[in-house]
Amino acid sequence: MTDVHTDRTPNRPLAGTVVLDLTTALSGPYATLLLGGLGATVVKVENPATGGDSARYNSPYYGQDGLSTARSADTDMSVSMMGRGRNKKSITINLKDARGRETFLRLARNVDIVVENYAAGTADRLGVGYRDVRAVNPSVIYTSISGFGADGGTGKAMDSIIQAMSGVMYTAGEPGTDPVRFGLPVGDLLAPLFAVIGTLAAKIQRDRDGAGQHVDVSMLGALTSLLSTEPFDALEQVGMPLRTGNALPRLAPFGIFPAEDGQIALCGPTDTFARGVFRAMGRPDLIDDERFATRDQRVRHATELHEMVGAWTRGRPRAEAVSTLIGQGVPAAEVLEPANALRNPEVLRREEVVELDHPQHGATGLMGPGVPIRFSYCDVRLDQPAPHLGEHTQEVLARIGGLSAQEIAELREAGVV
């Protein structure tokens, strides 16, 4: 469907691919953000009756005077939307209206991919599910992200519910303490990565044999599956502890240690690394100390060893402790707060994190995700600011849906788009 994509360079991997995007909030929009970064034309369908994607109303907002917790002008945009809406076009369609559904299907006929993250069953009820779209476009790739799978429970899937059910909350913290909710919403953010993998795999299949299909990813399944890459199960059965807090005695010296002005992480599981730790501490004598000479001995005396390491780090600025350790070849790092981590010059140079632009006010100084993959040949980037609600309705309905100016005017008049 290359005709509608003269704005795409040919060596974006998904150049010429059109995605109809029914997603809202975080999980689905992150999937379509990545597809947009890979060069697809992503058409975000929003409900005019509700003001569009709920992420448009996540405080804080960015406007003429910078950040604020409330919207004060029409062009103010939530920071969430400035990040997630990039490389997307926004159109409005009320899918609960029969004419809206018909308009959607006219578009769906001419796209390659549909992505949705309604609760399981909702898209079917609205008449925009896989069967409905396949009926007008047999080779469509239709990707669903839901809490528990397209054939799973219909319970409300929120990040912390998914985290709780997946087992991850019991992988952090000290043994015997309360479970730990992770502030990075991994319940929301794993499923979109698998959804993109599934969508690209389905595209490879379709490029080969023309077959469309339904790609169905569960938030719970995605996170639980990732958890199962570590043999927590077997470790428990042989009596090895699953939760060890910030230290890991079986890899001693290993853990998070307090410095004068913050915390540092270090990892010294091998003899070579452990010796580097002892040298950094100015205690080369410990290298031959029988309590610490071998890995088995270090594991046995982990508590004692970790206390000694902590006593050394505590008296030093973290930058100094880390550079001393690295100077001895030991893997070590300062533990950073998000705001600092996002401004790591290397991460910015590689465009894994990028500055967000407001569509009217330009550079914001706020950071958001890039596509964290570097291609030597493809041109992959998030280079178009997020659209305001419905900004591309006219253009998309005409060019992709083939609607006449009069048809569009009538739909607009009726409040359907």
Added chain:
Amino acid sequence: MTDVHTDRTPNRPLAGTVVLDLTTALSGPYATLLLGGLGATVVKVENPATGGDSARYNSPYYGQDGLSTARSADTDMSVSMMGRGRNKKSITINLKDARGRETFLRLARNVDIVVENYAAGTADRLGVGYRDVRAVNPSVIYTSISGFGADGGTGKAMDSIIQAMSGVMYTAGEPGTDPVRFGLPVGDLLAPLFAVIGTLAAKIQRDRDGAGQHVDVSMLGALTSLLSTEPFDALEQVGMPLRTGNALPRLAPFGIFPAEDGQIALCGPTDTFARGVFRAMGRPDLIDDERFATRDQRVRHATELHEMVGAWTRGRPRAEAVSTLIGQGVPAAEVLEPANALRNPEVLRREEVVELDHPQHGATGLMGPGVPIRFSYCDVRLDQPAPHLGEHTQEVLARIGGLSAQEIAELREAGVV
């Protein structure tokens, strides 16, 4: 290169695609595991001089008598390898030997994809880097996973170092407390997902125009980028707290609460959900209580509200508390330990987590990752048990490398393979 793949069904998306896999440990092998599940023929190259992938020596092991912490028979296999080695063929090549490098390049000439996760610069030093492979195979897709990027620092990237630098450790825990290391190794496990996305995107590009390329993913960049999907930066600037522990006052009632026999998660940010919580607690009177009647009021009185919710959950078994909440339409779940979470019947039914087989001893009762994507048309699964070291050397060198029986015998004699 379909000739060597008579064992693949045609509707595996990567049927006919050959991957040469130089990865070890967790991050790289998880990427090639997913490619194998999607139908690629994955040839795992291991060093005969060191006994192969270090993950073969991760305790515990599985053998004739089940699990144990030490290897006692040649056919014993680490649980890590039983999981990560599936749908892969194992061959041995000593790449430090010139004949080994030459053998590798004979294979590389005939494959579609190479994946490696050496520290940045190592593959080039060994003479198996992108430039070396491209010289013999211009259309190759060469995917690198490293700590800080192919052009980044050469520091040792271990999961907890990546976690520390990415900012995630300060997204969990109570404000003012120590950073929190996450037991699920997200520092290791995000990069492979982006590496698979990059590899598939590059394949789509190559299927279109024949161009090969280098795909370069950084563990730090992948995790930091994911972190930047949440506007931590903007939240901090407007004075909203980043770390709120297990509760989230701005969504009250929301959090993890103690039950009689464990903990539960519940989310009630909307009026509808909050009313459901009050009804579940047998306190419908709170619906009209002015302290809790609106979201703003609930946020203002979050501490008080959360204490009341905790007092109700504390006296009940978690299953009962959760079913009462769900009965009132409130998103709620028991907080599960990994061993239980991995056995969620829905997750098993959808094959997002699957039972691991030992190549000789069959079903193990241990759980490992499936490919957590359901395809309505493609046949995607991890259905071949992990190989022992070098099991496919003969077959692969002959069929993919085109080496004669005599050449292989000589290499074997010399200890090169």
